[in-house]
Amino acid sequence: MNITTEMASRSLNHVGEILCGDQVQIVHRKDSDILVLADGMGSGVRANMLSTLTSQIFGKMLLEGASLEECVETVIDTLPADPRTGASYSTFTVLQIFHDGRGILYEYENPGCIFIRDNSLVPIPENIRIISGKQINTFRFTARVGDTFLIMSDGTIHAGLGDLMSFGWPWEDIADFALRGHKDGQSPLREAMRICETCNDLYYGRPGDDTTVACVHVTNRTQLHLMTGPARDKADDVRMVQAFMSGDRNVKRIVSGGTSASIVSRVLNRPMRVSMEYDDSGLPPEGFIEGIDLVTEGVLTLARVIQILKEYAQPENVDEGFFKRLDEPNPAAKVARMIIEDCTEIHLYVGTAVNAAYQNPDLPLELGLRMNLTNQLSEALEAVGKKVEYDYF
């Protein structure tokens, strides 16, 4: 088995607080992907520090190769407890999914994880283990492609408490709501956001507790190849196109750049058609080459793609309006959508030739700097959680 995950989260701060008392930490290891959600007791600065401490211990230790069990022990031994009640100052849920399919879930005092498989809810059995004197629910399973996990802080089940809902939003109802909104192919952020926004509505926009929803999708590794810019040495054109076309039919392929597209068309001996239909994005129209998923102009389109990715990398900026713009039919939105929703790994094939015309002082500066653009693109890709590889020609 060769699986991977996509993870995203969304938080609401307790009304009036600048800092969130919930923290989500995502760690990509060679053998597995891990998500930690910690909820510090109370709200504001103190809660933020406690949950940051908790999630950071997990993050740092896991990255160094520690087992989840060692981390749980360390966290519990490190966390201060309330001297009166003995309650820990931070609760946590940790989900680790290995690329070979093994999955482990550790839950400590957070609302139960919602597990969706084949469009139905899968109950997570109670299996309490005592680690350093604390009761930790542990669940081991074999993950399958399509599995979805929603991990939440208790701000969700308290939503609307005493106001719109007498006892908050019951876990069963949240799970049911999550299941009804669950669709294959939508991004985990969209799925997490849907629940979080509903909590915000139940709180009348004034959350009485820090509220966080994290969503984990188990997916096949899906690769996207993106070629941009002609090779410095024309003799490398064929080699570059061959590398770009490598891999099986499941690999998605985008060519971004007029000259690059012409090269691909020539090397593959497949004709290229270029649309003359403009949309209102102000970007050049797209082209079409058989077997290539998307053909666009280069620098202007990519600059726009980077803008979209940067926006997506700041979850607090992402709202329904963002996804509406992402669904628009313009070439930049299409590239961004394929990156965000259709792939887990991206391989960039970057040509380093300098286009003499772009040195023309009549043209805006941004055109002259493909390398700069490529660097910005790779930063943006990493910021949205994609694994990126490069080949320069």
Next chain:
Amino acid sequence: MLNVSICVGSACHMKGSREVIAKLKDLVKMHQLEGKVLLNGSFCTGNCQHAVCVVIDDTVYSVRPETAEAFFNNEILARVS
């Protein structure tokens, strides 16, 4: 059929491909040449210094929105009438 390719690549786009295409489309329609002239888009032809590049029979012409009409009269109309 006379094939006329207008580049919509980065440099040409910045120099007004969109306007050039709109003008040429209008002129073709006005002279009822839809059956004789085929306008199509193209990506970079490697002549970005001459943007907007328009290619007829392997010859590259440099056209601006303001010279589109003269280009139509001299190069397109002259060939088909």
